[in-house]
Amino acid sequence: MMRMLSRSISVAGLALCLCAGRLLAQESGGSNFRWYVGGHGGVTFFSTPTGSSEMPVAGGHLLIVAKRTGLLLSLDHGFGSNETSSYDFVVVDSAGSAVNQGTVSTTFSGLRKASAVLMVFPIKNDYVNPYLGVGVGILHTTGNDPDNEATSALGSSGFGSLIGGLEFRISRFTAFGQYQITTKPQVDEVRTPIAGGLELREFGRLTVDGTHTLTAGLRFDLGSSRESVKTGGYK
Incomplete structure (x- = not known):
């Protein structure tokens, strides 16, 4: 199931990138089509089957912007310590009847999140710009204990995302x-x-509900990709 989910997320991400590419191509012109790279930090709030918690996060991102649209690719890592979680198990016989069942307690030390977001800048000027975005990504736990096939699979999940x-x-x-x-x-x-x-x-999730993340950061303007292409001798 996780392989199918990962494949679905990959397809959705590819479709998002293609859609963003078309929008950027339609809007690009002059100095509007630009590349930005940067870093950010903040805090993420999450829930597990055993309770709710938060952890500091840090990460990096790449942003490609046209006039009023953009594509944001980001990678975040949350730094925790012995975050408690659990999942359930059942042992069944050949007839499908349960012969044993219970709950396995686990811990993990971090959360890693990769996102691809299509962004819109409804009001754009040279100084202050609000923005909104919709996208997809993959979230997974790190430093699982026990570290086995079950915690690896149940600690990874695809998601849809909104940003502002x-x-x-x-x-x-x-x-x-x-x-x-x-x-x-x-x-x-x-x-x-x-x-x-x-x-x-073995079934469940090491993280449940959605995550909420607040970040602040700084990005640097790498310039216009059109200018870099011309410098390379292409028209």
Whole structure:
């Protein structure tokens, strides 16, 4: 199921990039089509089956902007310590009847999130710009204990995402503040054949509900990609 989910997220991300490419191509002109690279930090709020918590996050991003649209690619890492979680299991026989069941307690030390977001700048000027975005991504836990196939699968999930923010331009630098919310992950299941014709079914999620992330950061204007292409001798 996780492979199918990852494939679906990859397809959605590719479609998002293609859509963004078409919009950027339609809008680009002069100095409007630009590349930005930057870093950011903040805090993310999340929930597990055992409770709610938060952890500091830091990351980097690449932003491609036309007149009123853009494509944001970002990678965040949350730094936690012994964040508690759990998942359930059941052992069934060949007839599908449960012969044993219970809950496995786990911990993890971090959250890693990769996002691709199509952005819109409804009001744009040279100084202050609000923006909105919609996108997809993958979230997974790091430093799982126990570290096995079940925690790896149940700690990873695809998501849909909405963002909103405000940026302030200062020369070739842009300072910004941003809020991102992600969708709730679906329950996943890992099935493993064991001795005696039995099957172990492990299911749940190490993180439940959506995440809420507040970040602030700085990005640097790398210039117009059209100018860089011309410099290389292409028309």
